[in-house]
Amino acid sequence: QLQLVESGGGLVQAGNSLTLSCVISGATVTTIAVGWFRQAPGKEREFVAAINWNGDSIAYADSVKGRFTISRNNAKGTVFLQMNSLKFEDTAVYYCAGRLFQQRVEEEEYPTWGQGTRVTVSS
Secondary structure: OOEEEEEOOEEEEOOOOEEEEEEEEOOOHHHEEEEEEEEOOOOOOEEEEEEOOOOOOEEEOOOOOOOEEEEEEOOOOEEEEEEOOOOHHHOEEEEEEEEEOOOOOOHHHOOEEOOOEEEEEEO
């Protein structure tokens, strides 16, 4: 049974960087596409970035393009979200989600979710 566990959240000043990790277990890592989503206080959950099973298909939300980078290390069973030039509006709980093979930007396409990791950006 596929499981995803996020880590790496915390408190960071605006302009600084943070890297989130999503560890995949319970399934063959090379069959799993991963999406990152976030939910800010009082707002709906939104798409951030996604990567397919082998890393050759990647998508980003416009709000994070050029600042965030998604990558994966299948040998370690981990997907990363490198977040640079963080802004106050990046404050949210960040979730990784998994589905088979191909990445999607719609959250309803992901059947399996992690518990989330909180990122707080101070202005």
